[in-house]
Amino acid sequence: MTQSDPTTPSRRRPALLRHAPLAIILIAAVVGTVTLRDHITFDTLRAHRETLLAFRDSHFAALAAAFIATYVVIVAFSLPGAAVASVTGGFLFGLVLGTTFNVSAASLGAIMIFLAARWGLGATLAARIETSEGRMKRLKQRLHDNEISVLFLMRLVPAVPFFVANLLPALVGVRFRNFVLTTVLGIIPGAIVFTWIGVGLGEVFDRGDTPDLSLLWEPQIIGPILGLAALAALPMLIKAIRGKKDI
Template sequence: MSENTTKTSAKRLLPLLVILAVAVIGAFTLRDHLNFEALSENREALTAFRDTNFVLAALIFIAVYIVIVAFSLPGATIATLTGGFLFGVFPGALFNITAATIGAMIIFLAAKWGLGEKLAAKMDGSDGAVKRIKDGIDENQWSMLFLIRLVPAVPFFVANLIPALVGVSLWRFAVSTFLGIIPGGVVYTSVGAGLGEVFDRGETPNLGIIFEPHILLPILGLCALAALPVLLKTLSKKKA
């Protein structure tokens, strides 16, 4: 490998390395600041600023949310609750979902530019099981992308990296991310919209609400719907 090639590879990895470094630093320095207690303590100041500067408050909120997601900083759930608390279910959910999608796209592009393109090319040029896995993902990209977004057990950061490493296009990633996080985004935004009463009672919100049957079952239904094309293709290949 030539010196120029090595330098080019290092430059391509730089954005991803910066994200990882900031994520590690943020995990230790911000975890005690971006939490429910901080939101509770500053709720009056936040609502007062929103009431007098709604557009600016919305823009600042979206920008902060993008940074939190793009650098995988702690506090994404609190940010979603804040969106509901400050702006209601609508437009709060729209702000949350849009910001989360943009932040996810930043991670996706950094990973794709630094590692994804080379890895996808190697997988395409390989033989055996690796090639079959890559082909299977390529044949069912939309279904797989929606599945990893809809399944609550898949960490958001992981769902941002996997598509980048298997050669998914930015367009497909952006659309599937935006649509795929709507169910969870609306649920947590609605929880945030009711935080005023929770604060008044001196309680904490139920962040496990997404795993309650009346919420989880519809989401699992969407997962099954997303997986249906994969199942049908598999069955048709077996018959053939």
């Protein structure tokens, strides 16, 4: 009896299926960037504001469900318009409910990307890193020793793109529960700021202006967020100092 070739189509098919979700997300991200970037804008929201407000007043639950579902799709497929969606949450639902909906939808979308990447490419890379020797394995061990701190930093530091903070942890094999915890808690500060901007959006539209998202970089806004990032990094700093003392 001849031994089957591991490269036969029957063996390759499961691997292709594992990589399919992430491939679909990446393709959708590229297509969405090209086709939707001129449509999911504040000008579009301005044009439909009265219709949306009227629908909210008559069908609140339906609009809330549709908003969350749309936001999940935007995040899960890395489509343009996440900032517009966050501000829209505040505009339609107020600060408390808007922040709740924004955090819930963004977290669900992030989890979908994480699982899609981890199921396919992430599982392959994590296995290779685990069986490797040298610097790569040491880096992974250090990451696992400081996993929560690193993940919080990725969420809190504005320079890290949201898509990267969703994808990279899956590729290096971080624990799922730590990813979920740091995602939900780590995006709350930014979500509050975006939602707060949305609360005053009606007045901005009435003046004929466009929301100024540069507010995020004002010292009174970015300062507390960077302070939280410093707190997230503190455990790593303490471990590093203790490690040097032991040496």
